[in-house]
Amino acid sequence: MFNSKIITKKSIPAMSFVALIMVLQGCTDSVNLNNKDSDTQRWYSQAQVEQGEQIFQENCASCHGSKAQAKPDWRVADSRGIYPPPPLNGKAHAWHHPFDMLKVTIAKGTQRGMPGWEDKLDEKQIEATIAWIESHWPDKVYQAWLRRHQ
Numbered sequence: 001m002f003n004s005k006i007i008t009k010k011s012i013p014a015m016s017f018v019a020l021i022m023v024l025q026g027c028t029d030s031v032n033l034n035n036k037d038s039d040t041q042r043w044y045s046q047a048q049v050e051q052g053e054q055i056f057q058e059n060c061a062s063c064h065g066s067k068a069q070a071k072p073d074w075r076v077a078d079s080r081g082i083y084p085p086p087p088l089n090g091k092a093h094a095w096h097h098p099f100d101m102l103k104v105t106i107a108k109g110t111q112r113g114m115p116g117w118e119d120k121l122d123e124k125q126i127e128a129t130i131a132w133i134e135s136h137w138p139d140k141v142y143q144a145w146l147r148r149h150q
């Protein structure tokens with residue numbers, strides 16, 4: 001009895017790590033990043049961009065700005081050391097993050113002020129929102145982001 005309790009406690013971090021890996025792996029199934037859509041020349045379709053635009057304006061624009069440009073002072077931390085919401089338009093570092101990490105950030109949120117959306121948006125809606133975000137990235141930024149996945 002006693003022993004199995006210890007094992008259970010010890011395995012919790014390991015189990016949540018495995019769960020995270022499963023989430024990360026599960027995410028890649030639906031989207032082929034090497035796809036070149038005939039309209040956008042990118043992994044996403046114009047329809048996804050339009051769907052994402054609506055989702056973004058409704059849920060994200062209040063913090064990140066209606067064009068994902070953020071507020072001018074986004075580099076200035078407050079007295080607790082917390083930064084305002086960053087731009088997502090390719091100017092900050094969102095493009096350093098692999099696709100799956102962007103998805104997990106949007107689904108789960110962060111401890112520094114980004115709310116999680118998994119209760120409100122399903123996976124396809126989150127992907128469409130990323131499509132809209134990336135539609136603001138200049139080709140150089142998009143290509144650099146894509147190379148990180150290879």
Ligand code: HEC
Pocket residue numbers: 055056059060061062063064083084085086088092093094095097102105106110111112113114115117129
């Ligand atoms: C209440 C304000 C708020 C709302 C609403 C919000 N965010 Fe955020 N978001 C933040 C903050 C603050 C950060 C920075 C978090 C951190 O540094 O941990 C962030 C970070 C992010 C990042 C990571 C950016 C990077 O450069 O690492 C992404 C992607 C993102 N948000 C997407 C979204 C999307 C998509 C929505 C809407 C579905 C949304 N956010 C809604 C405040 C918000």
